[in-house]
Amino acid sequence: MNERExxxxxxxxxxxxxxxxxxxxxxxxxxxxxxxxxxxAMVPGFGYTAGNAWADVVDLSKVGLADKSTPLGQAQDAAxxxxxxAPTEGSAYRAVQAAQxxxxxxxxxxxxxGLQALEPKNFSGPLWQALTxxxxxxxxxxxxDQYSKPIAEHIANSGAYDILDIEPAWIPALANGGVIVPxxxxxxxxxxxxxxxxxxxxxxxxxxxxxxxxxxxxxxxxFSLYYRKDIFGDPKLQAAYQAKFGKALEVPKTWDEYSxxxxxxxxxxxxxxxxxxxxxxxxxxxNQFSFLQQFRANGGKxxxxxxKAQLTGPAGVTTLEQMIAQNKASIPGNNDLDAVAxxxxxxxxxxxMIFSWPPTGRISSNxxxxxxxxxxxxxxxxxxxxGYATMPGDNGEMASGYVKALAAGSNNEEAAxxxxxxxxxxxxxxxxxxxPYTLRDxxxxxxxxxxxxxxxxxxxxEYLSHLCDAANTGVVDMIMPGWQDYALSLDRMCxxxxxxxxxxxxxxxxAAEWDSTTQRLGVDVQKAAYEQxxxxxxxYADHTIDKxxxxxxxx
Amino acid sequence: MLDPISVTDLATSGPLPPPARWKxxxxxxxxxxxxxxxxxxxxxxxxxxxxxxxxxxxxxWVNFVNYDFEIPGHDFVGLQNFRxxxxxxxxxxxxxxxxxxxxAVVAIEFLLGLGLALAMVRMFRGRGIILSIxxxxxxxxxxxxxxSWALFLQRPFGPAxxxxxxxxxxxVNISWVGEVPWVYIAIxxxxxxxxxxxxxxxxxxxxAAIPAHLYEAAELDGISGLRVLFYVTLPQLAPIxxxxxxxxxxxxxxxxxxxxxLTGGGPGTATYTTSFYLxxxxxxxxxxxAATAGSWLFLILLSVVxxxxxxxxxxxxxx
Numbered sequence: 001m002n003e004r005e006x007x008x009x010x011x012x013x014x015x016x017x018x019x020x021x022x023x024x025x026x027x028x029x030x031x032x033x034x035x036x037x038x039x040x041a042m043v044p045g046f047g048y049t050a051g052n053a054w055a056d057v058v059d060l061s062k063v064g065l066a067d068k069s070t071p072l073g074q075a076q077d078a079a080x081x082x083x084x085x086a087p088t089e090g091s092a093y094r095a096v097q098a099a100q101x102x103x104x105x106x107x108x109x110x111x112x113x114g115l116q117a118l119e120p121k122n123f124s125g126p127l128w129q130a131l132t133x134x135x136x137x138x139x140x141x142x143x144x145d146q147y148s149k150p151i152a153e154h155i156a157n158s159g160a161y162d163i164l165d166i167e168p169a170w171i172p173a174l175a176n177g178g179v180i181v182p183x184x185x186x187x188x189x190x191x192x193x194x195x196x197x198x199x200x201x202x203x204x205x206x207x208x209x210x211x212x213x214x215x216x217x218x219x220x221x222x223f224s225l226y227y228r229k230d231i232f233g234d235p236k237l238q239a240a241y242q243a244k245f246g247k248a249l250e251v252p253k254t255w256d257e258y259s260x261x262x263x264x265x266x267x268x269x270x271x272x273x274x275x276x277x278x279x280x281x282x283x284x285x286x287n288q289f290s291f292l293q294q295f296r297a298n299g300g301k302x303x304x305x306x307x308k309a310q311l312t313g314p315a316g317v318t319t320l321e322q323m324i325a326q327n328k329a330s331i332p333g334n335n336d337l338d339a340v341a342x343x344x345x346x347x348x349x350x351x352x353m354i355f356s357w358p359p360t361g362r363i364s365s366n367x368x369x370x371x372x373x374x375x376x377x378x379x380x381x382x383x384x385x386x387g388y389a390t391m392p393g394d395n396g397e398m399a400s401g402y403v404k405a406l407a408a409g410s411n412n413e414e415a416a417x418x419x420x421x422x423x424x425x426x427x428x429x430x431x432x433x434x435x436p437y438t439l440r441d442x443x444x445x446x447x448x449x450x451x452x453x454x455x456x457x458x459x460x461x462e463y464l465s466h467l468c469d470a471a472n473t474g475v476v477d478m479i480m481p482g483w484q485d486y487a488l489s490l491d492r493m494c495x496x497x498x499x500x501x502x503x504x505x506x507x508x509x510x511a512a513e514w515d516s517t518t519q520r521l522g523v524d525v526q527k528a529a530y531e532q533x534x535x536x537x538x539x540y541a542d543h544t545i546d547k548x549x550x551x552x553x554x555x
Numbered sequence: 556m557l558d559p560i561s562v563t564d565l566a567t568s569g570p571l572p573p574p575a576r577w578k579x580x581x582x583x584x585x586x587x588x589x590x591x592x593x594x595x596x597x598x599x600x601x602x603x604x605x606x607x608x609x610x611x612x613x614x615x616w617v618n619f620v621n622y623d624f625e626i627p628g629h630d631f632v633g634l635q636n637f638r639x640x641x642x643x644x645x646x647x648x649x650x651x652x653x654x655x656x657x658x659a660v661v662a663i664e665f666l667l668g669l670g671l672a673l674a675m676v677r678m679f680r681g682r683g684i685i686l687s688i689x690x691x692x693x694x695x696x697x698x699x700x701x702x703s704w705a706l707f708l709q710r711p712f713g714p715a716x717x718x719x720x721x722x723x724x725x726x727v728n729i730s731w732v733g734e735v736p737w738v739y740i741a742i743x744x745x746x747x748x749x750x751x752x753x754x755x756x757x758x759x760x761x762x763a764a765i766p767a768h769l770y771e772a773a774e775l776d777g778i779s780g781l782r783v784l785f786y787v788t789l790p791q792l793a794p795i796x797x798x799x800x801x802x803x804x805x806x807x808x809x810x811x812x813x814x815x816x817l818t819g820g821g822p823g824t825a826t827y828t829t830s831f832y833l834x835x836x837x838x839x840x841x842x843x844x845a846a847t848a849g850s851w852l853f854l855i856l857l858s859v860v861x862x863x864x865x866x867x868x869x870x871x872x873x874x
Contacts, residue, residue, distance in 0.1 A: 144839060151624055151841050177624040282733070282821035333710030335733045341712065481625055485840055496823025499734045506823065520842075521625060 058084065058130045064122035071452040075431045076123075078452075082427035083131055091195040095422035096131050098190060102415035103133035109163035109404075109419075110150065113140035116165075116439050118373050119432055124423050134415060144283075147174075147484060150407060154179045161407040162416035164215075167400050168206045169477040169487075171214045172529060176481055180405040182212035186417040198426050201550045202471040202538050203443045206479070207403050209532070215405035216424045220433075220443030222470045223293065223396040225389040226346070226360045227251050227353045228273075228382060237268060251353075251389045255294055255322045258353075258392040262329035265352045274331040277351045279339040280498060286339065287494035288487045289399040289477075294319045296475050296541045297393030302514075303530055307523050309514035311493075312507045320494075320503040327498065335498040340377070349381040355391055357399065358441035358467055365457040371436035384458065388466040390473060395541045398474045402440070442467055448554045465554050472551040476538040480529045482517045489513040614847050622844035636848035645824055646849060649832035650856075656739070656828065657807035660746040665800060667747065668754025673788075675755075676762045690752040697749065701816025704745040708732060708817075732818050735825050742826060745813045750806075754799050761795030762788070794868075801864045808857065829853050 058080070066073035082092045111117040117140045125136040139161065141149050147170055153160040154177070164180060174180045187196070196204070203217045231237065232249060241249035241264055252258040262275025279286035300315025310316070327334050331345055339356060343363060346354045354360065362368045364386040369375050390396060404420040406413060422428060426446045433442045434453055442448055448468040454461045478486055493510035497503050518526045537545050545551055587594065618636055620629040640646050671689065675682060692700070708715045708731035719727040731741040765788065773783050789796075811830040818826045820835065827835070833853065837846030 148838055148841065152838075155624065173625050176627070178627075179624075282819040331711065332728050333730070336710040336730060345711070488835075488840065492821065492823045495733065495821040496825070498730075499738070499822025499825060501823060509823075520623070 060127070060130055062126040063130060064126070071455040072431070072434050072436075075427070075434055075450070075452040079427040079431045080127070080131075082425070083127075083422065089192055090425060090427075091190070091192045092422050092425035092427055094190050094192065095418040095425065099128075099132040099134060099415060099418040099422070102412065102418070104135070105412045105415050106135040106137055107162040107412055107416045107419055108137045108139055108160060109416075110139045110141050110146055110161055110165050112143050112146060112165065112439075115374065115437060119435060119438050119440060122373075122437075123435060124428065124432060128419055128422065134419070136419070150174070150179055151177065154408060157409060159407075159409045159411050162410040162412050163420060164405045164407050165218075165402050166215070166405050167477070167483075168217070168403050169400070169479045169483040171207060171209050171403065171405070172479060172481040173483060174405070175209055175212075175214050178408055180214055181408045181413070182214055183216070183406055183417055183420075184213050186414065186421070187213060190418065191421055195425055198444045198446050200443055200445060200448075200468065200471045200552060201545045201548075202398060202474055202476070203401075205537060206398075206401070206476060207405075208536075209479070215403035216420050217401065217443060218404050218424050218429075218440065219400075219402035220441045220467065220471065221357050221399050221401040222441070222467055222474050223289065223355050223357065223391055223399050224360070224466060224470050225251065225353060225355045225391050225396075226364060227387050227389060228349075228385050229387045230385045231265065231269075231273065231352045232387070237265070240264075240268060251387065252392045253394075255297065255319075255392045259322060259325035259329055262326060262353060266329050269352075273349065274345075274351050275329045276326060276334075276353045277331045277337060277342045277345045278326060278334055278354070279337045279342045279356070280327065280335045280494065281338045281341075282495045283491065284338045285400065285487075285491075286337075286342075288490040289397045290323060291319055291490050291494060292477065293391065293395055293397035293399075293475060294322060294393060297391075297395045298322075299541070301540070302478060303518075303526075307518050307527050307530065309511040309518070311511040311514065312504070316507045317504060320497055320507065323494070324497065324503070335495075344378055347378045347380045347382065355396070357439075358463075359439055361386070361388060361460075361463045361467075362436070362457075365459065367457045367460075368436045373437035386459070388459075388463055390466075390470055393541075394473050395475045395544065396470050396473070398471070398476045398538060400477065401443075443471075445552060445554070448552075468552055468554050472546040472553075473544050474538055475541065475544065476536060478533065479536060480533050481526065482521050485517040486514055489517070614851070617844050617847040618851055620844060622847070624841050624843070632844070636844045637852065639845050640849040640852055645827060645832060646829075648824065649827040649829045650853075652826065653808055653810065653828040653830070656742060656746075656810060657804060659739075660743055660750070660810075661800060661803045661807050663743065663747050664751045664754045664803060665796070667751045668758050668799070669796075671751070671755040672758035672762050673784075675759060690756060692749045693752045693756075695749065697812035698816055700745055700749045701813040704741065704748075704813070705732065705817045708741050733822050735822065738818050738822065738826055741817060742810075742813055745817060746807070746810065749813075750803060753803065757795060757799040757802075758792065761792045761799075764795075765791045797868055801868055804864070805857075805861065808860075 060080070065076050068074060068077055079092070082090055083096045084093070087093065109120065111120060117138050120136070120138050125138060128134060129136060146165060147167070150161055150164050150166075151174070164174075166174060166180070171180070175182075199217060200220065203220060206217055207213050207215045232251060238249045241247075241261075244264065245260070249261065249264075252261045258276075265273065265275035278290065280290070295311075295315050298315040298318050300313065300319065301310050304310055331337075331351055337345070342354055342356065343360065345351050346360070347363060359368065363374075363377055364380050364382060366380045366383050369377055369379055404424065406416055406420070410416050423432070426444055429444050430447050430450055430453065432438055433440050433447055434450075434456065442453070442464060445468075447453060448464045450464070453464060477483065480486070489510045492513075493506045496506045496509070533539055534543070537543065537548055537550070541547075619631060619633060621632050622629060675686060675689075705713075707713050710716060710728070710730060713731075715731060716727045716729055719729070729737050731737045769787050769791065770783065773779070773787050778786065809830050810828045811834065814820060814826055814828055814831045815834075820827045820831050829849075833846050833849050836842045836849070
């Protein structure tokens with residue numbers, strides 16, 4: 001088992017395996033590089049620029065690189081060149097140049113344990129080390145601990161972390177608590193404005209809070225509807241649906257249609273195929289995300305003018321009733337599924353529709369499973385049968401996402417920022433969202449347009465265009481102080497209903513908990529935060545990028 | 556033959572005054588001799604002070620201030636943290652769940668443990684192997700136990716429903732970790748599976764210690780079967796039973812690991828025990844002052860229970 005295989009094997013484990021990766025570049029190697037750079041620059045007709053020569057001598061042996069003849073290999077090659085050669089005004093190049101003075105420093109970054117952490121371990125961490133001589137340490141944490149551990153370390157004033165991988169919705173709480181620091185000064189000093197403008201408009205302002213930028217966005221987690229084209233195109237089913245409902249069997253556009261179509265397919269095809277599957281296990285964020293997107297698609301508002309929770313209104317009741325109908329129309333065990341179990345059911349061809357995060361498109365085409373790191377996921381039995389659609393109700397949730405934020409108390413603040421900038425710069429972002437095992441999803445306009453990405457599988461073209469469109473009408477999580485508490489209440493509410501509690505009673509309990517959270521944090525403080533949230537693109541169905549006239553379409 | 560050396564010779568044979576530096580060494584040595592006992596206990600005392608007393612005093616302070624990381628500052632808030640706990644319906648429902656689950660699991664574990672102990676008290680072929688197998692769950696981490704039962708029970712991949720379907724001859728589709736009352740049954744099963752061996756081992760030791768002549772006397776008197784159990788075995792075993800039940804109760808009220816792994820406190824908050832509730836608000840939501848106040852209240856409550864049980868235990872021992 002080679003090192004890469006060993007790391008892949010250990011991906012699901014929490015212990016750190018990257019001591020091997022921490023080997024520092026020796027002084028001799030550094031001097032050799034400098035000489036080569038200088039020498040190459042002085043020799044005309046050498047075939048490379050100075051930067052090229054440098055790129056050529058960078059030790060990439062520890063970096064997981066694809067064959068250069070593949071689209072991924074080409075994107076990786078371009079990323080290395082963008083970091084070492086040109087464009088010199090690019091954020092990647094600037095970051096690498098500025099980071100040379102931090103050679104030997106170590107940056108500690110939190111990452112979600114398992115698959116998420118493979119990317120910095122296999123690709124961007126070793127590459128950054130090769131480019132800058134800086135060391136890196138990936139601290140793997142379960143998702144909830146990505147919130148709680150940095151807080152604990154902050155309270156202990158340990159300086160344990162430099163870069164925090166966090167949900168955008170955590171920004172207000174962590175910023176108010178002094179756990180993260182704004183990056184505006186670094187952005188104006190080092191980042192190319194064009195690279196900032198390369199973000200899809202939905203993601204561009206998502207890291208802003210109280211007028212400051214608290215991190216760089218790094219994961220376009222748009223929910224989309226994935227459906228089986230073969231099932232929806234089946235003539236017998238179409239005829240039966242037409243006979244039963246007096247209309248054509250189509251991909252649902254509303255949440256009521258979604259339940260109806262799912263139930264119809266279950267009635268017709270179960271136990272071979274069920275209408276849908278959802279990840280609605282306790283603690284699995286599917287409950288809160290499902291509720292939030294449908295609640296807003298149903299016209300719901302979170303709070304009134306006095307900051308009283310509005311969950312118990314008609315939108316809340318309708319949403320829970322719709323979700324109950326969805327559960328009923330779904331695969332047995334629906335309420336016990338987590339996201340991976342839902343994917344397993346989908347890939348095995350057991351369900352006709354799911355809504356989930358963008359990796360669904362990659363694993364449906366078997367693109368992801370070609371990598372050993374992710375080959376524990378079942379092979380897709382539905383390759384070339386999958387269609388992509390905007391969510392019913394039109395407002396898919398930008399469910400979680402990730403932001404790289406600077407930890408307060410970091411011993412290497414600027415070095416850490418430079419890593420963040422380089423890591424999310426367009427050429428690097430492209431590669432990191434293209435890696436077969438990655439769970440990072442496209443968020444840059446340049447990625448949506450990338451010819452390399454579009455060559456990954458036959459319908460990647462359609463996939464990328466769809467992700468861009470989905471972000472136009474997408475809604476974001478409730479980016480406010482206290483989000484953890486508000487979200488926990490929603491999860492409890494949903495699982496209580498799945499467990500048999502009356503929906504109205506569960507809504508009332510959740511609303512009371514929301515009010516309690518608001519009171520605890522201060523009504524006026526929360527009111528100000530809510531006003532700010534409402535100004536964010538994607539805060540509500542009537543305030544999406546599309547409604548604001550900022551839609552972006554890529555062909 | 557050498558001449559014997561007299562004491563006077565020794566005194567005058569040569570000067571042996573300690574060098575100046577020895578004077579200090581002697582003083583240190585004397586001081587060490589004088590305080591040796593304190594030096595020996597000092598590391599332990601320092602450890603206790605650092606790891607127990609300081610956190611305890613710190614937590615006392617946290618009880619009365621704001622220590623919520625989202626709210627800046629540590630203002631004095633009086634009894635507000637305690638009030639927040641007392642007024643939280645979830646705190647009460649968690650306490651009730653804790654009490655009911657603790658009583659249920661300890662009662663079942665006692666009955667099963669007693670049954671097993673009675674069955675195993677006599678020698679038979681293979682007894683040693685069976686004993687070893689029976690106590691294996693005791694050595695497994697409760698977190699692993701919770702995860703294992705989750706893997707076994709959770710739909711759609713857990714085999715529990717499939718096995719039941721095969722046994723009963725019709726499809727079974729139970730949400731063991733998502734629906735009441737199944738979720739309680741699942742917790743009880745997991746806990747009983749792990750801790751029945753504890754009851755079994757303790758009660759077996761107690762049974763083995765009952766003098767044989769009591770049974771012989773009973774036999775001579777023509778008493779047998781259940782009457783021996785109720786009039787000889789159980790009265791003799793009573794102090795051990797009380798000890799085992801007390802130990803298990805004190806442990807059961809801390810029920811956390813299995814809940815954490817198996818149900819996450821759900822559905823809703825149906826399986827929130829006090830420990831899980833305090834963990835949730837303390838280390839997931841980071842309302843540390845409220846969690847600390849809740850922990851102190853729980854500690855005081857537990858102390859009362861412990862005091863009653865220990866007194867009862869001592870009385871039983873004295874009797």
